[in-house]
Amino acid sequence: MAKMNMLQAINNALDLAMAKDDGVVCFGEDVGHFGGVFRATSKLQEKYGKSRCFNTPLTEQGIAGFANGMAAQGMKPVAEIQFADYIFPAFDQIVNETAKFRYRSGNEFNVGGLVFRTPYGGGIAGGHYHSQSPEAYFAHTPGLKIVVPRDPAQAKGLLLASINCPDPVIFFEPKKLYRASVGEVSEDYYEIPLGKAEVLQQGKDVTVLAWGAQMEIIQKAAEMAAADGISCEVIDLRSIQPWDVDTVAESVMKTGRLVINHEAPLTGGFAAEIASTIQKKCFLHLESPIERVCGLDIPYPLALEKEYVPDHLKTYEAIKRSVNF
Numbered sequence: 001m002a003k004m005n006m007l008q009a010i011n012n013a014l015d016l017a018m019a020k021d022d023g024v025v026c027f028g029e030d031v032g033h034f035g036g037v038f039r040a041t042s043k044l045q046e047k048y049g050k051s052r053c054f055n056t057p058l059t060e061q062g063i064a065g066f067a068n069g070m071a072a073q074g075m076k077p078v079a080e081i082q083f084a085d086y087i088f089p090a091f092d093q094i095v096n097e098t099a100k101f102r103y104r105s106g107n108e109f110n111v112g113g114l115v116f117r118t119p120y121g122g123g124i125a126g127g128h129y130h131s132q133s134p135e136a137y138f139a140h141t142p143g144l145k146i147v148v149p150r151d152p153a154q155a156k157g158l159l160l161a162s163i164n165c166p167d168p169v170i171f172f173e174p175k176k177l178y179r180a181s182v183g184e185v186s187e188d189y190y191e192i193p194l195g196k197a198e199v200l201q202q203g204k205d206v207t208v209l210a211w212g213a214q215m216e217i218i219q220k221a222a223e224m225a226a227a228d229g230i231s232c233e234v235i236d237l238r239s240i241q242p243w244d245v246d247t248v249a250e251s252v253m254k255t256g257r258l259v260i261n262h263e264a265p266l267t268g269g270f271a272a273e274i275a276s277t278i279q280k281k282c283f284l285h286l287e288s289p290i291e292r293v294c295g296l297d298i299p300y301p302l303a304l305e306k307e308y309v310p311d312h313l314k315t316y317e318a319i320k321r322s323v324n325f
Helices: 006-020 043-050 060-072 084-098 133-138 152-162 214-227 244-253 270-281 312-323
Strands: 004-005 024-028 054-055 076-080 115-120 143-147 169-173 184-186 200-202 206-210 234-235 239-241 258-265 293-296
Touching: 006 024, 006 043, 006 076, 006 152, 024 060, 043 054, 043 239, 043 312, 060 076, 084 115, 084 133, 084 184, 115 293, 133 169, 133 239, 133 258, 133 270, 143 152, 152 169, 152 184, 169 270, 184 258, 200 214, 200 312, 206 214, 206 244, 206 312, 214 234, 214 312, 234 244, 239 258, 244 258, 244 270, 258 270, 258 312, 270 293, 293 312
Parallel strands: 024 054, 024 076, 076 115, 115 169, 143 169, 206 234, 206 258, 258 293
Antiparallel strands: 004 184, 143 239, 200 234
């Protein structure tokens, strides 16, 4: 075991994956000699050479198209999109090519083994072009898997599982935790199964659900609620697509209540999909309406970031509303 921040854990995962499989390659804007804007790929070019860790032109559509081509030929490209906000120029390639490659060929060819890594979310005073959480856009697209880790150990295990996955994966990394989140991480190769949520805290009164950077926020809210005698069951979804319906439903059948938190705007956010599915599966068990604590339906603001973020106080109020309904 070693102490690592999230960037170090991601770098370690990439190192192990590249050592294990010659088909794994890393590329993106400034990824090679520079290690990327956040240094996630630092020293990988020195270790594996310019043919396996290299810079690309500043074109996200080109990065995604290049990744599709490499994956179609059996390689395992790990393509970095410098910020999740910049993934939109690559949207056509990801949604119309990456996601549909296997289906359109009747499984004659595919781009399994392709991973798009990209830092998402706010918390770094990045304003409206460096703070977005676009997971819901891609969750609407069959053929993609979407993964969001909450800490260094999770980031490493989930990234290794994503690289080894037979389906294309978008791996959203919470950038505000890159250096803020430090934990014990095994130095060995290990994978954490995709599509499986984790119950971090057992509770009986209300289920509180989030993913990525918002986990720290809901855990803080759960601590505040505990001081009021409210017992929260805390769940990290980990995978947005596919998402673990059974674990969430089992929890809600026990608690009778659900609070969902995500940083993306409320309207059309993935919380709506979760709420719709859970109300259908757990309708006769629900004691109160499902609560959504989300970002506002506005561009991500720079000056008013604290007002925008669905923080622990907003989550705590939602927990109280749910329990006192």
